[in-house]
Amino acid sequence: MTEKTILLDHGSGGLASQELIGNLFLKYLDNPTLHSLEDSAVIDNQPGRLAFTTDSYVVDPIFFPGGDIGKLAVHGTINDLAMRGAKPICLSLGLILEEGLSLDELERVIISIAEACKEAGVPIVCGDTKVVPKGKGDKIFINTSGIGVVADGINISSKNAKAGDAVILSGTLGDHGITIMTRRAGISMEGDLKSDTRALHRLVAKLLAEMPEAIRTMRDPTRGGVATSLNEIAAASELAIELKDEDLPVRPTVRAACELLGLEPLYLANEGKCLVVVQGDMAAKALEIMRSTPEGAEAVIIGTMTQGKAGRVVINTPVGGSRVVTPLHGEPLPRIC
Amino acid sequence: MTEKTILLDHGSGGLASQELIGNLFLKYLDNPTLHSLEDSAVIDNQPGRLAFTTDSYVVDPIFFPGGDIGKLAVHGTINDLAMRGAKPICLSLGLILEEGLSLDELERVIISIAEACKEAGVPIVCGDTKVVPKGKGDKIFINTSGIGVVADGINISSKNAKAGDAVILSGTLGDHGITIMTRRAGISMEGDLKSDTRALHRLVAKLLAEMPEAIRTMRDPTRGGVATSLNEIAAASELAIELKDEDLPVRPTVRAACELLGLEPLYLANEGKCLVVVQGDMAAKALEIMRSTPEGAEAVIIGTMTQGKAGRVVINTPVGGSRVVTPLHGEPLPRIC
Numbered sequence: 001m002t003e004k005t006i007l008l009d010h011g012s013g014g015l016a017s018q019e020l021i022g023n024l025f026l027k028y029l030d031n032p033t034l035h036s037l038e039d040s041a042v043i044d045n046q047p048g049r050l051a052f053t054t055d056s057y058v059v060d061p062i063f064f065p066g067g068d069i070g071k072l073a074v075h076g077t078i079n080d081l082a083m084r085g086a087k088p089i090c091l092s093l094g095l096i097l098e099e100g101l102s103l104d105e106l107e108r109v110i111i112s113i114a115e116a117c118k119e120a121g122v123p124i125v126c127g128d129t130k131v132v133p134k135g136k137g138d139k140i141f142i143n144t145s146g147i148g149v150v151a152d153g154i155n156i157s158s159k160n161a162k163a164g165d166a167v168i169l170s171g172t173l174g175d176h177g178i179t180i181m182t183r184r185a186g187i188s189m190e191g192d193l194k195s196d197t198r199a200l201h202r203l204v205a206k207l208l209a210e211m212p213e214a215i216r217t218m219r220d221p222t223r224g225g226v227a228t229s230l231n232e233i234a235a236a237s238e239l240a241i242e243l244k245d246e247d248l249p250v251r252p253t254v255r256a257a258c259e260l261l262g263l264e265p266l267y268l269a270n271e272g273k274c275l276v277v278v279q280g281d282m283a284a285k286a287l288e289i290m291r292s293t294p295e296g297a298e299a300v301i302i303g304t305m306t307q308g309k310a311g312r313v314v315i316n317t318p319v320g321g322s323r324v325v326t327p328l329h330g331e332p333l334p335r336i337c
Numbered sequence: 338m339t340e341k342t343i344l345l346d347h348g349s350g351g352l353a354s355q356e357l358i359g360n361l362f363l364k365y366l367d368n369p370t371l372h373s374l375e376d377s378a379v380i381d382n383q384p385g386r387l388a389f390t391t392d393s394y395v396v397d398p399i400f401f402p403g404g405d406i407g408k409l410a411v412h413g414t415i416n417d418l419a420m421r422g423a424k425p426i427c428l429s430l431g432l433i434l435e436e437g438l439s440l441d442e443l444e445r446v447i448i449s450i451a452e453a454c455k456e457a458g459v460p461i462v463c464g465d466t467k468v469v470p471k472g473k474g475d476k477i478f479i480n481t482s483g484i485g486v487v488a489d490g491i492n493i494s495s496k497n498a499k500a501g502d503a504v505i506l507s508g509t510l511g512d513h514g515i516t517i518m519t520r521r522a523g524i525s526m527e528g529d530l531k532s533d534t535r536a537l538h539r540l541v542a543k544l545l546a547e548m549p550e551a552i553r554t555m556r557d558p559t560r561g562g563v564a565t566s567l568n569e570i571a572a573a574s575e576l577a578i579e580l581k582d583e584d585l586p587v588r589p590t591v592r593a594a595c596e597l598l599g600l601e602p603l604y605l606a607n608e609g610k611c612l613v614v615v616q617g618d619m620a621a622k623a624l625e626i627m628r629s630t631p632e633g634a635e636a637v638i639i640g641t642m643t644q645g646k647a648g649r650v651v652i653n654t655p656v657g658g659s660r661v662v663t664p665l666h667g668e669p670l671p672r673i674c
Contacts, residue, residue, distance in 0.1 A: 013560025013606075014665030038494060039420040039556065040390035042487055045382065053377035054429035054482055058467045083376040092391035094480045096433070128392045132672060136397075136475040141467075143431045145391055145482035150379055157375060219376065223350025232374075269350075328351030335469060 004103040011097070011131030024107060025127060028114040029093070033125040041125035043090060048149035051086030053077060056143045060335040062109065064183050066175075066194030069142055070109040072271055072337055074116035075199045077144040079220040082201040083274065085156035085208055086148030091117070093127040094143035099134040109140060120199040122146075153212055158236035160216040166283035167233075167241060167303040168276045170203065170296045171196065172249045173226055177268030178257045181333050185261070191253035198272030203293045207276065210289055214282040219275045222337055224328040227266040229275055230303075230313045231327040240308025243315045243325070247302045267328050269336045277305060341440040348434070348468030361444060362430075362464060365451040370427070370462040378462035380427060385486035388423030390414060393480045397672040399446065401520050403512075403531030406479055407446040409608055409674055411453035412536045414481040416557040419538040420611065422493035422545055423485030428454070430464040431480035436471040446477060457536040459483070490549055495573035497553040503620035504570075504578060504640040505613045507540065507633045508533065509586045510563055514605030515594045518670050522598070528590035535609030540630045544613065547626055551619035556612045559674055561665040564603040566612055567640075567650045568664040577645025580652045580662070584639045604665050606673045614642060 009016035026035065033041045055076050062069040074091065081088040093113065097106065117123055175196040182189055200220065207215055217237070221229035234241045250258075250265045258265050272295060278286040283301055290296030308314070313325040346353035363372065370378045392413050399406040411428065418425040430450065434443065454460055512533040519526055537557065544552055554574070558566040571578045587595075587602045595602050609632065615623040620638055627633030645651070650662040 008671040009667060011560075011671065012665055012667070014565055014667065016666070017560075018664075036494065039417040040388040040423060040483075040485065042421055042423075043387050043389060045385065045387050045486075048382065050380050050382050050387075050484065051377040052380060052427060052429060052484055053463050054431045054480065055465045056431040056433050056467045056480060058433060058469050060473075080376040084379055086377060086379070090389060092389060092482050094391045094393040094431075094482070096393050096395060096478055126390050130393045130395045130478075130672075132395050132475060132478075135472065137478075138469060138473040141433055141469075141474075141478070143391065143393060143480035143482070145429050145431070145480070146377075147387065147389055147484060148377065149382075157373065223348075224354075228351055327355075328349055329353070330346060330349070330351065334345040334348065335467075 006097045006099055006101040006103065006106065006131055008099055008131050008133065011129060017129065020129065024110055028110050029124045031123045043125060046149045048151045051081050051084045051148040051150050053080040054143065054145040055080060056141060057337055058141050058335050059180065059337050060138065061183060062139055064195055065179055067197040068109060068112050069140060070112035071116045071197050073142040073144040074113055074120065075197050075271060076337065077146040078120055078122055078199045078201050081146050081148035082204040083218045083220055084150060085154040086150045087205065088122045088146055088148045088201050090123055090125040090147055092145045093124045095129045096137055096141040097129065097131045098137035098139050099131055101139050154208060156215060156218055158217050158233050161233055161237035161239060161277045161305045162216065163239055163305055163307045164280040165216055165277045165305040166280050166301050168278060168287055168290065168299055169302045170274045170290055171298040172251050174250060174254050174265035174268035176271040177333065177336055178254050180336050181261065182257055189253055189257050193253050193257060196270055196272035198295050200274050200295055203290060203296045206289050206293060207286060211282050211286065214279040215276060217277040221273060221275055222269050222271060225267040225269060227325045228327045233277060234313050235311040238310040240306045241303050241313045242306050243303035245315050245317045247300055249298060249300050266325060271337065343434045343436055343438040343440065343443065343468055345436055345468050345470065348466060354466065357466065361447055365447050366461045368460045380462060383486045385488045388418050388421045388485040388487050390417040391480065391482040392417060393478060394674055395478050395672050396517065396674050397475065398520060399476055401532055402516055404534040405446060405449050406477060407449035408453045409534050410479040410481040411450055411457065412534050412608060413674065414483040415457055415459055415536045415538050418483050418485035419541040420555045420557055421487060422491040423487045425459045425483055425485045425538050427460055427462040427484055429482045430461045432466045433474055433478040434466065434468045435474035435476050436468055438476050491545060493552060493555055495554050495570050498570055498574035498576055498614045498642045499553065500576055500642055500644045501617040502553055502614045502642040503617050503638050505615060505624055505627065505636055506639045507611045507627055508635040509588050511587060511591050511602035511605035513608040514670060514673055515591050517673050518598065519594055526590055526594050530590050530594060533607055533609035535632050537611050537632055540627060540633045543626050543630060544623060548619050548623065551616040552613060554614040558610060558612055559606050559608060562604040562606060564662045565664045570614060571650050572648040575647040577643045578640050578650045579643050580640035582652050582654045584637055586635060586637050603662060608674065
């Protein structure tokens with residue numbers, strides 16, 4: 001028996017496309033808005049400003065410990081909305097499939113997307129599928145775009161950090177990046193390396209409900225890692241950031257794998273973590289709220305915004321030294337997300 | 338001198354990504370919302386329901402007579418919003434670049450996107466760029482998603498067509514599809530084969546301003562062509578559609594190329610045309626409005642919704658015969674858009 005695979009026909013817009021939509025996409029992702037299959041979804045509006053974001057996912061391999069490209073695509077776009085203080089309301093799903101992709105693998109990805117959407121409470125309301133000839137793509141690329149609403153009074157932006165603010169990281173560093181990297185390198189580590197892919201909108205909603213004005217900036221440190229996101233925050237706010245080396249949370253297995261491969265966890269991608277810059281005197285309370293959530297249970301204060309040289313991120317080491325943390329230059333690992 | 342090309346670094350999220358953003362994307366696409374470079378764009382809301390759509394573009398070749406992949410991506414997503422009666426308000430831009438793509442070619446595409454956005458009055462407000470290794474993509478794939486607003490009282494849906502409604506096509510059939518196909522086949526035709534890629538939101542706005550309740554359904558017949566879109570309308574509205582063969586507008590060069598290649602213009606993709614189903618007694622007025630616009634100057638009434646067999650599309654020929662027009666099955670041309 002031959003395995004069923006994606007054919008060019010599945011991207012034609014004709015009957016084969018319709019079969020894929022009916023037998024696979026609607027089977028798992030169905031909701032009244034998606035079901036209409038019109039050129040656009042039409043959804044009820046909600047009060048507040050609109051947040052809009054887009055991300056394409058090209059991760060290789062498409063399945064990895066802790067997740068897959070589908071979960072990543074749902075979580076990543078939800079998180080990009082949450083980082084502006086928005087409540088995510090819906091997602092789009094754009095697939096670029098390579099001819100010859102196994103329909104079983106595609107089904108696994110669609111099921112995973114459906115689970116992630118259900119768990120997050122954010123539906124896919126519109127979609128598109130293209131098929132490219134074998135050798136012109138790589139199994140599956142996914143674009144998810146998303147719409148959210150930002151309540152009045154919420155104003156989260158990289159520019160808003162102020163000297164004296166605390167920098168909180170919601171959990172450990174580098175889990176996603178090192179998982180993909182060891183997987184691709186064929187390295188098997190003792191222990192529990194797995195991606196941290198996770199939606200963060202509920203954690204953000206809790207913080208904003210308790211202290212809407214104390215939260216200045218949020219970023220999810222994906223490609224480029226915490227180092228790059230902190231540099232962006234420092235540059236946008238024209239402040240410095242000081243970190244304490246001993247405060248940076250890294251799982252022992254992740255640290256061991258990084259040492260083996262000569263990598264710095266600060267530059268590795270995270271897919272279920274956020275940096276929260278919060279008014280200094282509210283930091284303890286913010287930390288408490290974050291730790292009360294499953295996704296923020298390991299949150300720690302990792303640094304402080306200071307009046308130092310604008311745009312500079314510095315780590316102070318336990319022995320009294322310090323070093324500058326530059327943004328990522330060079331690609332330690334292509335196709336991490 | 339070696340030509341500058343896209344490197345894996347350009348997708349890292351680090352400095353090379355930032356250079357690409359600063360030197361290319363912001364140079365041509367800049368506006369205050371995009372400029373903030375946050376995880377999401379935040380935009381003012383507008384009264385009405387929201388329309389949301391997504392489309393990926395993988396057309397090969399990326400430059401063709403009448404347009405390129407960038408223009409297609411802007412027009413296509415604007416048109417999908419317009420087909421639900423929405424006023425487009427903003428677009429996202431997701432790029433998947435192949436390592437080795439010439440930076441000159443990328444710049445040409447970005448300039449083309451910028452021109453199409455400016456001409457349409459619809460800005461790109463957020464974006465994302467990924468790079469895949471050489472041989473894992475094909476130069477450039479583009480996802481554009483878009484948000485629009487649907488004014489109160491507007492209710493456009495494939496389900497809404499009624500018996501006696503007229504079916505208007507905004508211009509000639511098959512121009513985009515045959516242009517890509519002859520280009521890929523290396524066939525050079527006498528005359529003026531070129532893509533019809535064009536934004537249709539202004540034509541739609543004029544129609545809806547004059548007769549908001551008479552417009553039942555609109556579709557832009559892209560992949561699968563007019564035949565497939567009409568079948569979708571017939572199925573959704575549970576009516577039949579009767580066309581008159583002599584009313585189908587096809588340019589002589591397009592007809593000649595179709596005959597040469599054994600193709601049926603009804604199945605070829607269009608990228609700047611719409612089907613409008615309008616209340617029968619308003620059809621003459623709708624036609625007049627459409628013809629008063631540059632994009633609808635060649636509009637014609639091509640058929641009627643009837644109480645025939647639900648879902649069936651029939652063409653009546655000049656000699657008194659008739660034939661059923663099925664939806665597209667099989668892929669005459671992959672990567673048409």
